[in-house]
Amino acid sequence: MADKVAMLIDLTKCVGCRACQVACKEWNGLEGLATSNRGTYENPPVLGYETWTKIEFVESGGPEGVDWNFFKRQCVHCTDAVCVEVCPTDALRHHAMGFVSYEENRCNGCGYCARFCPFGIPQMKIRDRLSGSAVASKCTLCQDRLTSGLDPICAKSCPSEAILFGTRADMAAKGEERMGVLKENEGDRGKVNLYGPEVLGGLGIMYVLPDEPAAFGLPDDPSSAYSLGSAWQGILQPLGGALLGVGVVTAGVNWVIARRMANMPERVGAGKEAGRD
Amino acid sequence: MTRWLRRFSVPQQWAHWIYALFFGVLAATGIVIAFSVAGFVVGEAGAMTRLFHRAAAVGLILMVVYYAVFGYKSAGRDMRLIVSWSKNDLKWLWRAATRFYWTGRRGDLPEEGRYNAGQKLNYLGQLVGFGVLTVTGLIMWLGVGGSSAGWFKASVILHDLATVLVVGLFAVHFYLTTMHPLTKESITGMITGKVTEEYAREHHPAWLREVEAGEAEEDDIEGSGYQNGRRDALITGLRRRSS
Numbered sequence: 001m002a003d004k005v006a007m008l009i010d011l012t013k014c015v016g017c018r019a020c021q022v023a024c025k026e027w028n029g030l031e032g033l034a035t036s037n038r039g040t041y042e043n044p045p046v047l048g049y050e051t052w053t054k055i056e057f058v059e060s061g062g063p064e065g066v067d068w069n070f071f072k073r074q075c076v077h078c079t080d081a082v083c084v085e086v087c088p089t090d091a092l093r094h095h096a097m098g099f100v101s102y103e104e105n106r107c108n109g110c111g112y113c114a115r116f117c118p119f120g121i122p123q124m125k126i127r128d129r130l131s132g133s134a135v136a137s138k139c140t141l142c143q144d145r146l147t148s149g150l151d152p153i154c155a156k157s158c159p160s161e162a163i164l165f166g167t168r169a170d171m172a173a174k175g176e177e178r179m180g181v182l183k184e185n186e187g188d189r190g191k192v193n194l195y196g197p198e199v200l201g202g203l204g205i206m207y208v209l210p211d212e213p214a215a216f217g218l219p220d221d222p223s224s225a226y227s228l229g230s231a232w233q234g235i236l237q238p239l240g241g242a243l244l245g246v247g248v249v250t251a252g253v254n255w256v257i258a259r260r261m262a263n264m265p266e267r268v269g270a271g272k273e274a275g276r277d
Numbered sequence: 278m279t280r281w282l283r284r285f286s287v288p289q290q291w292a293h294w295i296y297a298l299f300f301g302v303l304a305a306t307g308i309v310i311a312f313s314v315a316g317f318v319v320g321e322a323g324a325m326t327r328l329f330h331r332a333a334a335v336g337l338i339l340m341v342v343y344y345a346v347f348g349y350k351s352a353g354r355d356m357r358l359i360v361s362w363s364k365n366d367l368k369w370l371w372r373a374a375t376r377f378y379w380t381g382r383r384g385d386l387p388e389e390g391r392y393n394a395g396q397k398l399n400y401l402g403q404l405v406g407f408g409v410l411t412v413t414g415l416i417m418w419l420g421v422g423g424s425s426a427g428w429f430k431a432s433v434i435l436h437d438l439a440t441v442l443v444v445g446l447f448a449v450h451f452y453l454t455t456m457h458p459l460t461k462e463s464i465t466g467m468i469t470g471k472v473t474e475e476y477a478r479e480h481h482p483a484w485l486r487e488v489e490a491g492e493a494e495e496d497d498i499e500g501s502g503y504q505n506g507r508r509d510a511l512i513t514g515l516r517r518r519s520s
Binding site for chain 1: 310311312313315318319320321322323324326327328331378379380381382383418419420421426429430433434437438440441444445448449452456457458459
């Protein structure tokens with residue numbers, strides 16, 4: 001397990017068939033949702049507790065006409081993962097293979113991961129808002145398959161070879177190679193981007209994008225979200241605990257000092273208390 | 278026979294101890310969540326801890342609102358007292374902290390009224406903390422799965438900062454009222470509602486003068502022999518423990 005794994009999602013090759021979406025539900029036993037027609041072939045409308053990945057259809061108009069791009073939304077398995085930092089139960093953890101694992105039975109429903117993730121990935125199933133009963137979920141990169149030596153099911157299911165899986169180094173190299181080809185073919189019309197290797201210590205998911213990252217809702221630099229979460233957990237909370245510890249010790253020292261002094265009334269000459277013993 | 282003066286009314290004592298009870302539950306459950314004590318935060322146990330935290334929060338908020346509405350007279354008087362600060366208070370704060378409290382040497386303190394500067398700070402701090410914790414807590418409670426991640430993130434951090442404030446104040450308050458040799462006598466004020474004249478003269482001389490002049494409210498220098506006997510036994514016990 002020396003090499004970390006990664007997935008390279010080449011959206012210039014994606015045909016929007018959504019086989020990955022279906023395969024994900026099937027392998028992970030996620031319930032299919034009854035949705036209604038919203039005037040688009042994109043479905044379901046958003047990620048959810050039962051939807052760990054989905055293909056989004058992204059239309060953008062320009063002088064040369066309309067671009068119709070596809071984007072595969074899912075957990076990007078950050079190296080600097082703020083969800084792991086803020087999770088109080090260790091339901092979310094870094095796996096040695098380089099993905100962010102998730103154990104649902106450890107989750108207590110606090111929702112910190114969902115609110116701190118700069119990609120808006122973890123989804124909460126809120127059973128009861130009043131009692132706070134809830135549970136999170138997200139793509140695990142098929143942790144059960146990976147740890148058994150199999151590739152993620154979405155990669156296996158992709159008919160257009162848009163989803164590649166391998167070591168981080170291999171995937172980054174393949175991404176760069178593909179970028180070279182695309183830039184050559186598309187000339188100055190190409191707005192292609194490779195997203196992932198430089199983001200948050202390196203993402204476990206790299207994207208070859210046919211447009212700017214912002215067109216797909218990807219933040220250029222999500223590091224401030226990570227800094228905030230890790231400062232909260234790594235600085236503020238230990239500091240609070242240390243302060244309490246220092247306070248208790250100080251009180252103990254003070255107790256010894258004050259008690260000795262209070263019991264020596266003749267030397268401090270506190271007149272009316274002198275007789276008390 | 279010791280002379281006893283009424284310092285807190287019975288409703289005030291109830292308000293204090295109910296606040297203390299809920300505060301204890303909130304602090305305990307909050308601290309195990311903050312420090313991820315596995316047995317209390319993982320899975321179903323964690324869901325239960327969060328539920329207890331919320332139940333206690335509701336109790337504490339309702340208690341504060343109830344006291345503010347039905348005890349508005351004494352609550353209002355206290356509000357006026359804790360926001361009025363004089364040079365005397367600052368002088369007291371410095372001298373008391375460095376001399377009286379730290380070295381345990383009596384005497385030589387500026388005269389303070391019903392609440393001394395330290396008690397004012399404690400009261401103010403708890404109130405500010407209560408406000409921040411309530412608002413941020415409700416945002417975290419109702420904001421799960423909502424769309425305002427920025428508010429949520431600000432709230433968890435402010436919630437922690439306010440916790441450091443109120444738990445810190447509580448630690449000092451607890452120490453001074455139950456352990457510090459020169460001040461632990463004050464606990465009688467919350468247990469029996471009364472303090473000894475001796476205590477009042479040393480810690481709140483200006484208040485004692487007001488009481489004697491009949492200006493202060495809740496002046497009540499009496500008591501059945503039985504009640505006073507029990508109070509005397511309590512204070513004797515407290516004083517014996519300190520030596």
